[in-house]
Amino acid sequence: MSDQPVQPPEQVAEGEQKSKKQLQREKKEAEKAQKKKEHQQEQKQQEQIVQEEDNCVGRYGDLNLIQSQERTNRKWTKVGDVDQTLVNQVILVRARIHNSRVKGKLAFLVLRENYNTIQVVAEKGEFASAQMLKFMSGIPVESVVDIEALVKQPFKEILSCTQKVELEVRSIRVVSRSLPMLPFQIEDASRRITDFEDGIQEQKQEEPQQKQEEVQQKQDKNEKQQIQVMLKTRLDNRVIDLRTPAKQAIFRVQSGIGLLFREFLVENGFIEIHTPKLIGGTSEGGTNVFKLKYFNQDACLAQSPQLYKQMCLMADYDRVFEVAPVFRAENSNTHRHQCEFISMDIEMVIKEHFTELLDLMGDLCIYMFKGIEKRYQKEIEIISQQFPFEPFKIPEPVLKLTFEEGVKMLHEAGVNQDPHDDLDTVNEKTLGKLVREKYGTDFYILHRYPKKARPFYTMPCHDDPNYTLSYDFFMRGEEIVSGAQRVHDPELLVKQIKEKGIAVEPLKDYIDSFRYGAYPHGGCAFGLERVAFLYFNLKNIRNACMFPRDPVRLFP
């Protein structure tokens, strides 16, 4: 990477002696002289080039702005599809220049498309004039180019690219030039994430706008200097950061998680619904809502589709799901909170028992996890190069513990936990570790949560009103699913709303929906970003969201 705009400054130890400084000065002067000499040589070369006849005229240059002038129906090949089967064929590729190196009569480019890379060579001769090589050397990295090239078997194995064949240039045309200075280099942003980097350390809530150093140095285990790109820099320049191979893979898998979720549910008789995000009143009566003016009414943004998906069930759509954004005005700057995220919601009628729901949701999780593993091997490999993670352990059948059993495990390990209150994040993580040690699983279900920990619409247990027919699913010690049987009796519902100190009147439409014959039912919600974040151990939920929203971030 000879063209890195941001060079790591040389390290200068404190308290060094004058002689050392002098030595450095001399070194710098020598470098200067060397550079001058090189520059002169280069100028001479340039003059030579201009004088030489160009046998490649028309085979390189900048294309006009593509504006649907013509449709040639030529075939473009994807970088990821260029392999041994195409050797000796001339193909056409449109991709970015990932990096380039021109040395004398040889030019080496690496092209990148999505997370795939391929080496391109040009040697001065029949297919590349000196002028063409010069042109190639002047194309900034990240520019988009059309290259016609012969696919060749390389003399020695190419380790630095995903594709194991190389391309010998026939023509090169620039579709769109990048600015020569990038906010950061793709390569720096693609390095293996270590504990040093953001994600582990939470942003300090007290100084949210605090300017962070954009580029930091560190010594890695091999004592090589490496540039680390900070999370803030990545998010400020998200479009560049999303080009890194791991991000390319993460969001492909995330699309797949949505597909797997839908496949399973549609197969099991669910329909997809769309409920409003603009809500009159105060959503579920909670705090932490974003408020706004809706013409001349007061409105807020839905914190979840909870009330609406239940109303859909009362309207005889007996199994529904929704994948949609939800909004939480929670002023939490942590590695796992977002003010807007994608909630994958499910609601279904049950005949007798909330385990009908629980069992199906367990099966759904297994289906999704196995599906990821099966369909996205390549992406998993790529992600793990930047975000190392231990394979996800899920013994079947899925482990189910009651909340009381969980509390007992914590107590036995000497951890304080009120049996009638919710687990906090620390205790959740601790319990996750205890469960992994005892049962060898990264995924388990905790059910029968205390009443205090759950919302008003949760059905109490028939045998103990202090507990509820509710559950959370845990992945690597963090919650990914929260669900329960709901109250379908309007009188009990009103009683529980009042007990929580919530106003009944704004919930009238919702409560009334249970007055005209109500089916027993239950449901749950998955956080889409959380599934990817925890499955791949991405350290920070922002790594699983293209354009995250937190209390300080609203751009891009």
Place this chain on the structure above:
Amino acid sequence: MSDQPVQPPEQVAEGEQKSKKQLQREKKEAEKAQKKKEHQQEQKQQEQIVQEEDNCVGRYGDLNLIQSQERTNRKWTKVGDVDQTLVNQVILVRARIHNSRVKGKLAFLVLRENYNTIQVVAEKGEFASAQMLKFMSGIPVESVVDIEALVKQPFKEILSCTQKVELEVRSIRVVSRSLPMLPFQIEDASRRITDFEDGIQEQKQEEPQQKQEEVQQKQDKNEKQQIQVMLKTRLDNRVIDLRTPAKQAIFRVQSGIGLLFREFLVENGFIEIHTPKLIGGTSEGGTNVFKLKYFNQDACLAQSPQLYKQMCLMADYDRVFEVAPVFRAENSNTHRHQCEFISMDIEMVIKEHFTELLDLMGDLCIYMFKGIEKRYQKEIEIISQQFPFEPFKIPEPVLKLTFEEGVKMLHEAGVNQDPHDDLDTVNEKTLGKLVREKYGTDFYILHRYPKKARPFYTMPCHDDPNYTLSYDFFMRGEEIVSGAQRVHDPELLVKQIKEKGIAVEPLKDYIDSFRYGAYPHGGCAFGLERVAFLYFNLKNIRNACMFPRDPVRLFP
């Protein structure tokens, strides 16, 4: 429907004579006497029933609140699955009582589950005591019941139910009772929609809160009195209205439209993305945005994912789609405007020409329309009973006209149309009619819109800067898709933003995303509700949205 709470008032012509009034008074008195007599008879019967021995004890009654007390693993059969193959078997069904009629020793119920109905009979004897029949007669319609029953071949064909077999009751237990008075009857809300009803007539913007009559009478062609349920009443009591067969079918098909859309795109290499709905600045720089406070920043709700989906492409996700809500603070009270709706967005790189996109989108539409027809025959049949519509004509290949050709057709028909300005709704409809007459199609593409009619990010035509590489798809004369090739050159983009008088600064992140190598690209957006609304000719977009949002409606 002897138990209708809302009876059409008897018609009394104005200016009638006293003798007529007297006649009426006498009639009423006679009715009173008759009722008294019936009541006495009933009381007598009741006394008899109490005295009789009950041979059905334990086979009817109200169930306790279902609270996951036990899981029996009994098998429930869906109403829609009860057919000839089950004759002579005893099955268990959970469904609503659609209507009930008890006459002497016979009780007839109709059960309804989703849009399926089945007749249930009980005759006094071995399987039904007088007490049980009395209990059955007291269950309000819309209550949810568990019924065990023998499946029987009826003596004569049942015309009024979807299922052609009948059930002979063995046991009946109430899961959840409805209030006896419904806001309106399901049957009234299920009647065939005529021009009389809402949908054709637009709400008057000047008097949005105007109280509408809740129930109206009219004479239909057969001179029978019919109750029509007004749109406002339906929307105020949406959960009841959504139980009608047509609505049950519409939202099942709508779920399917989303599936078909995804299937086609995933098959063609697209991934699903999720972009933020909370946006800094002013979305696309337009008016009509909902504004809100985001902690201490100014934010607005996304009018479309336009800028973000393009940024995803610049981040090397080369084919993306999103299905998500968008928000428009447009004070329009028409049959086709919504303030929140589901936008099905697509964006993809193109190599040379926007017809690459156009052809694929044409194929996508064909795939969706044919898929609806193939997979939802039953639902189409049910919907057409309430919303009659002409079958949708789509000859292949899809007809493409340029905007100039469209203008010419309008001019030839004597219609005024500025060739450099957008079509208004009336001219869109007129052109739709002209196209249907000339080409016999309900679906066509109009492309090369004038520059004035399109947003700043639209690529101008290379051969005429007054026109753009843009298009709309029309269904029955109304737009369902709008799309274009986009500008991928940052300088041209800035120029066009300024030309439209929009501030450049808030769009900085977006514009910058094209500065580091940009792929030529284009895209489009479908309105999900519009597809269903126009395909089925539902007259009002609110019939294609579960919980619609318009300038006056924020509840439920």
